[in-house]
Amino acid sequence: MRKISEVVKEMQKYTQNEEFIRLSNKVVQDSLFTAPESMWMRWNELHAVMMESLPSDLSQWTEDNWKMVSVFTTKPIEELRRLVSIATQMG
Secondary structure, three states: OOOOOHHOOOOOOOOHHHHHHHHHHHOOOOOOOOOHHHHHHHHHHHHHHHHHHOOOOOOOOOHHHHHHHHHHHHOOOOHHHHHHHHHHHOO
16 A cells, blocks of 8 residues: 555655645645545545646646656556546547
């Protein structure tokens, strides 16, 4: 099982967004007091924080944005791009 603190640390390597850093650190702190069976809530929180920090227009995503999402999802960047391409084609 992945540790949320390690994932956040790795994700933070790819952003200068102070709000993301602050809020993701809060998620890590809150996770210290979260029962293992409730950790899904912290992962959902981290997902929301990440999505809020990314440009809503995918064409504006930088390579670092893709790397951050790749760390979160554990999927390679090329696979993420392919999946996004399929999803946008489907409308």
